[in-house]
Amino acid sequence: MTAATIFALSSGSPPAAISVIRISGPQAHEAGGQLAGSLPPSRQAGVRSLRDADGLLLDEALVLRFDGPATSTGEDTVELHCHGGRAIVTAVLAALAAQPGLRQAEPGEFTRRAFGNGRIDLTQAEGLADLIEAETETQRRAALAVAEGGLSRQIAIWQDRLLQLSAQAEAAIDYVEEDSVDAYPTLNRECEALAIELEQWLARPMAEPLKDGLLVVLAGPPNAGKSSLLNALVGYERAIVADIPGTTRDHIEVGIALDGIPIRLTDTAGIRNSADVLEIEGVARANRLVQQSDILVWLGEPTEAPAHDHLIRIHARSDLSERASSPVEFIPVSVRTGLGLGDLHTAIVEHARRLLPVEGVLAVNARQAARIRDAAEALRRASSSDDIVLQSEDLRSARAAFGRLTGQAGVEDVLDALFGRFCLGK
Numbered sequence: 001m002t003a004a005t006i007f008a009l010s011s012g013s014p015p016a017a018i019s020v021i022r023i024s025g026p027q028a029h030e031a032g033g034q035l036a037g038s039l040p041p042s043r044q045a046g047v048r049s050l051r052d053a054d055g056l057l058l059d060e061a062l063v064l065r066f067d068g069p070a071t072s073t074g075e076d077t078v079e080l081h082c083h084g085g086r087a088i089v090t091a092v093l094a095a096l097a098a099q100p101g102l103r104q105a106e107p108g109e110f111t112r113r114a115f116g117n118g119r120i121d122l123t124q125a126e127g128l129a130d131l132i133e134a135e136t137e138t139q140r141r142a143a144l145a146v147a148e149g150g151l152s153r154q155i156a157i158w159q160d161r162l163l164q165l166s167a168q169a170e171a172a173i174d175y176v177e178e179d180s181v182d183a184y185p186t187l188n189r190e191c192e193a194l195a196i197e198l199e200q201w202l203a204r205p206m207a208e209p210l211k212d213g214l215l216v217v218l219a220g221p222p223n224a225g226k227s228s229l230l231n232a233l234v235g236y237e238r239a240i241v242a243d244i245p246g247t248t249r250d251h252i253e254v255g256i257a258l259d260g261i262p263i264r265l266t267d268t269a270g271i272r273n274s275a276d277v278l279e280i281e282g283v284a285r286a287n288r289l290v291q292q293s294d295i296l297v298w299l300g301e302p303t304e305a306p307a308h309d310h311l312i313r314i315h316a317r318s319d320l321s322e323r324a325s326s327p328v329e330f331i332p333v334s335v336r337t338g339l340g341l342g343d344l345h346t347a348i349v350e351h352a353r354r355l356l357p358v359e360g361v362l363a364v365n366a367r368q369a370a371r372i373r374d375a376a377e378a379l380r381r382a383s384s385s386d387d388i389v390l391q392s393e394d395l396r397s398a399r400a401a402f403g404r405l406t407g408q409a410g411v412e413d414v415l416d417a418l419f420g421r422f423c424l425g426k
């Protein structure tokens with residue numbers, strides 16, 4: 001494969017203090033040299049005047065050269081750290097485009113080359129995509145752990161164990177005779193042990209709720225103070241508040257971070273029987289959101305709260321009325337006095353922590369989980385079989401599942417979807 005040499009603005013859109021333009025591919029050094037006159041030694045920076053083909057000065061830039069294959073893409077690369085003006089960036093990109101054999105990179109193409117050249121595996125590429133999209137501190141830490149190869153290393157350990165089991169099975173086939181079925185009595189047990197370990201990983205909270213945010217729904221009867229509470233939690237007047245029951249019709253979702261945890265905080269229509277068509281639809285939506293919610297904050301009668309695994313009952317507008325003691329626990333809250341807002345915050349965070357991956361523990365995403373499940377199922381079959389030929393076939397399937405997990409095999413379909421998530425220049 002002779003790849004085209006690609007280039008793109010890899011930093012944010014100008015104007016900015018500095019703009020970084022990357023060039024990667026077989027002609028990267030030649031192209032960078034044409035622009036800069038000469039390139040500094042590998043992995044060193046040098047100040048150069050960038051000129052177009054007519055010798056016109058474009059910018060004074062800091063130029064870095066990297067020699068493949070030990071680069072981020074696995075190819076020769078050059079980085080141009082220019083002044084971040086719009087016209088400068090446009091002119092430098094145009095001068096690169098004018099060079100034969102060079103073209104603008106597609107979104108994610110640098111990372112795709114890193115994957116194609118074996119610099120990173122598929123899980124690391126997924127981690128990178130998550131890292132770039134990360135908006136909260138917990139998202140950043142979780143994505144970084146995967147991007148820097150945390151999951152890859154764990155998979156390598158599993159692959160190694162699997163390979164040994166496969167080798168045992170293959171060896172047993174060579175010696176198999178009618179009466180020596182139990183030649184490798186430990187094989188079944190070891191297959192089961194690995195299956196159990198994979199199943200334990202699958203039982204842990206997944207990566208998605210951390211990426212997408214937990215759905216926290218405020219629900220209860222009309223005028224309970226749901227919209228006021230949403231506004232208090234997000235810190236501005238997002239929802240309309242009025243002393244008229246039935247004010248909120250459609251639901252309102254606001255993305256916030258509580259202690260670094262991404263939350264989709266959602267206000268809903270007050271739940272009651274109504275003859276109004278619009279209100280009926282609003283209440284139906286509210287009921288659906290109650291069902292879908294990861295955490296339900298209930299503002300109605302504590303004893304009348306819908307059944308929910310992660311339920312927080314509050315007595316809103318607590319400055320107006322005392323609630324008689326209740327057989328179930330609730331938090332008195334008033335947006336007027338601020339009472340209980342801190343306790344509510346704490347309660348939401350406590351529930352969220354139970355729903356999210358444990359800090360510092362690697363979490364797998366749905367795609368990765370599906371492949372790990374394939375491997376675990378194949379290992380389960382192998383563990384309960386006494387036919388060494390079938391066992392070795394199952395172990396081969398498990399290995400294939402791991403191959404798809406890391407992107408070593410059979411993943412063309414997921415590549416386009418994944419690399420399409422990257423921005424231009426990554």
Ligand SMILES: Nc1nc2c(ncn2[C@@H]2O[C@H](COP(=O)(O)OP(=O)(O)OP(=O)(O)O)[C@@H](O)[C@H]2O)c(=O)[nH]1
Binds near residue numbers: 221228243268318333
């Ligand atoms: N005193 C006091 N009044 C509050 C408090 N919270 C809300 N209110 C008032 O209660 C009324 C209803 O508040 P909303 O936030 O609109 O209630 P809601 O549950 O969203 O109402 P619907 O959308 O109609 O279901 C408004 O007049 C608010 O100003 C509070 O903590 N203390």
Ligand SMILES: [K+]
Binds near residue numbers: 223241243244
């Ligand atoms: K209201």
Ligand SMILES: [Mg+2]
Binds near residue numbers: 227239240248
């Ligand atoms: Mg409302």
